[in-house]
């Protein structure tokens with residue numbers, strides 16, 4: 138079949154989520170809507186009980202293991218309910234009945250959303266909160282006094298709304314580390330075997346909404362309760378190989394295509410990180426060279442390589458910026474509704490050329506803006 142030329146507007150999509158996907162992936166998805174190569178049926182009508190889908194799940198698990206360098210005692214699950222369901226599913230397995238509080242970091246909007254869900258299930262201690270600094274910076278090591286008895290430590294590696302990212306692994310090796318990596322999953326290599334569990338929905342960096350990847354060490358579940366609803370029980374999901382009920386076949390297939398792209402076209406996470414670092418450096422460089430016209434939200438040491446959040450001198454200029462950017466073909470640049478301003482999300486699928494175009498636009502806008 139013939140594949141039409143790519144859509145140029147996709148290349149300039151700076152949306153915070155669902156995020157942009159690589160063009161080669163979109164082209165394969167388009168083909169799969171009609172007929173999956175080798176199968177002949179539409180991806181939307183293939184049985185989740187087919188051998189083909191079993192092979193998809195198995196290849197995707199392998200690809201994630203390979204990309205992240207995970208040892209054999211990790212399970213890789215594809216679940217539904219988004220990252221939000223993990224905010225509850227996790228404490229239901231690991232916190233119910235505990236007298237010792239779990240350690241939670243409150244570093245921004247999304248880690249804040251995990252707190253009330255955990256508190257419904259068991260005791261929680263907020264180890265550190267960035268509320269008083271309006272979530273502009275992350276804690277230093279000497280501000281963190283981890284509880285060695287905690288059932289687990291929970292934090293968010295990349296705060297998508299505020300554009301803050303940890304550039305190190307937190308916590309103690311004798312307390313299970315659990316991390317929501319929804320907005321920086323598979324963006325860089327890391328010491329992932331130091332985490333007892335990592336979860337990430339697909340729709341920021343690795344696919345469409347509908348599937349959440351959970352990577353966890355078997356032993357983590359040794360004392361999980363036996364009376365959980367099967368759907369919310371990691372052990373039941375492991376036993377069913379992520380096919381406890383009808384899984385999101387389409388979303389899982391798209392994530393498989395993204396992992397193939399990471400392995401084969403990009404060449405792995407080290408190269409992905411090199412590209413992400415270059416994009417972020419270009420954009421933060423433009424903020425820093427703007428003589429205070431564009432001001433970054435995050436403290437420089439905690440700047441995210443995925444979400445670049447900044448403000449202009451006035452709300453009127455911000456509105457004009459968004460409008461003019463839209464006419465120039467850019468989309469998704471408005472900040473999250475909770476903090477406003479501008480957010481340029483530069484996920485894996487967004488190319489350096491798009492960032493160069495945005496920087497050109499920003500320089501032009503600044504020069505045209507009325508003097509204060």
Ligand SMILES: *Cc1c(COP(=O)(O)O)cnc(C)c1O
Nearest residue numbers: 219220221247297317319320338
């Ligand atoms: C977007 C986001 C969420 C929310 O995910 P849903 O899939 O919509 O539940 C959670 N955590 C982080 C870090 C996010 O960026």
